[in-house]
Amino acid sequence: MLNIQGQSTALAHIQRVVHSRRLASTWIFAGPAGVGKFHTAVEMAKTNLCDRPVHRPNSHNGELFNALLEPDFLLTLPCGQCESCKAVELRTHPDLHVVSRQLIRYHDRNGTSKGTTLSIQVIRGEMIGDDSPEHRVEPKIYKRSQRGRGKWFIIDEADLMEIPAQNALLKTLEEPPAQTFIILITTSPTELLSTIRSRSQFVQFRALSFAVMAPELMNRGAGEVQARLLARLSGGSLGRAIIFMQAVIASDPDEKDKADTKTPTTDQPAFPHWINTISSALDNMLAGREGGMDLAKVIQKSAEQYAKTMLKRDPLASKDRLVRDGVGLMLSFVAAWLDDRLRHATGAPIIAPLPSQVQSIPLAAAQECIAVCRQAEMQADMNAHIGVLLASTCTAIEQSLRTAVAA
Ligand SMILES: [Zn+2]
Numbered sequence: 001m002l003n004i005q006g007q008s009t010a011l012a013h014i015q016r017v018v019h020s021r022r023l024a025s026t027w028i029f030a031g032p033a034g035v036g037k038f039h040t041a042v043e044m045a046k047t048n049l050c051d052r053p054v055h056r057p058n059s060h061n062g063e064l065f066n067a068l069l070e071p072d073f074l075l076t077l078p079c080g081q082c083e084s085c086k087a088v089e090l091r092t093h094p095d096l097h098v099v100s101r102q103l104i105r106y107h108d109r110n111g112t113s114k115g116t117t118l119s120i121q122v123i124r125g126e127m128i129g130d131d132s133p134e135h136r137v138e139p140k141i142y143k144r145s146q147r148g149r150g151k152w153f154i155i156d157e158a159d160l161m162e163i164p165a166q167n168a169l170l171k172t173l174e175e176p177p178a179q180t181f182i183i184l185i186t187t188s189p190t191e192l193l194s195t196i197r198s199r200s201q202f203v204q205f206r207a208l209s210f211a212v213m214a215p216e217l218m219n220r221g222a223g224e225v226q227a228r229l230l231a232r233l234s235g236g237s238l239g240r241a242i243i244f245m246q247a248v249i250a251s252d253p254d255e256k257d258k259a260d261t262k263t264p265t266t267d268q269p270a271f272p273h274w275i276n277t278i279s280s281a282l283d284n285m286l287a288g289r290e291g292g293m294d295l296a297k298v299i300q301k302s303a304e305q306y307a308k309t310m311l312k313r314d315p316l317a318s319k320d321r322l323v324r325d326g327v328g329l330m331l332s333f334v335a336a337w338l339d340d341r342l343r344h345a346t347g348a349p350i351i352a353p354l355p356s357q358v359q360s361i362p363l364a365a366a367q368e369c370i371a372v373c374r375q376a377e378m379q380a381d382m383n384a385h386i387g388v389l390l391a392s393t394c395t396a397i398e399q400s401l402r403t404a405v406a407a
Helices: 008-020 037-049 083-089 101-107 120-128 163-174 210-219 224-233 238-249 253-258 273-286 292-313 319-346 363-381 386-406
Strands: 026-030 054-057 074-077 096-099 151-155 180-186 201-204
Touching: 008 037, 008 074, 008 201, 026 037, 037 083, 037 096, 037 151, 037 180, 096 120, 101 120, 120 163, 210 224, 210 238, 224 238, 224 319, 238 292, 238 319, 273 292, 273 319, 273 386, 292 319, 292 386, 319 363, 319 386, 363 386
Parallel strands: 026 180, 026 201, 096 151, 151 180
Antiparallel strands: 054 074
């Protein structure tokens, strides 16, 4: 639990609670996607399930493992060697249960659910059981811990729990079985019932800083400039940046040819094709050669291409989900592109410059358009109709840029 980069506040909080031996039975790990919440939850379960947990002082050779804890604070860590630790790593530990919406395929008898939400059938099947005569599922949560060190349930994407699922779970949280621990992982804690939130120990995870992300991405094979670009586009989510990186690296061979190969210096990133296409559409829009609808079309087409590429890697993924991810990525790129122009206008340093013929645009318009992009990114992630969303977003951007440039 030491090496989860950039999360010292969350980790210090958890260490203090573990140290006090007053573990709450329900926890909420909240924060952006891909910043280490799930990994931390598994490590926490591993520490508590470990047969021989290790205690060692926070200070080692004059350096602190966690700068927010006192030097002589005794950290509790999993040994990493015992049978229990190994089983957690292999995800075969009988007392560690990961509950995800994808498990619907084992619990939906009609085969109608797509698993886009976390259904009550999954919560019943994996946790609280079902005593209706037609189903009869034993409640895993009331069974005795098999290795005698308690049971852990990690509910991934807990905000996707349907209300009946949350209500059913709430009943269990009100009188939790002994030595049973539940961690709810969520990007939107407000989607959880307030009655669940009030019963839980809350741990906030943060977006990762640029300094944490860039080296992590370079370790995974990104070039320096590419790492900086990905860190920018992913909004502090390492998980998201890694997915984007895979999409860039694994783009279709014909896409790769179209990628920017005529870059003059080695310090230029190998931009995927769509970055150049969207940049040109933005340039053309500012020059009055094209409109917002042209930009919308370019984004939609690029997002569909992105989804196609990603679908080849994971044929079970939902195409709609991937198109939404692609649109989110591209809107985040548009925001970063506008941010470059804004920085140019104000003389602020530009971290990883994006291609454009235009140098700066008026401050207020750039800020307004960035806000429009951020808002649209969130809506793309939810259920908004993609075509309509892109049309209204891009025409709004066109309008505010045109007005500002004309003024
Ligand atoms: Zn161990």
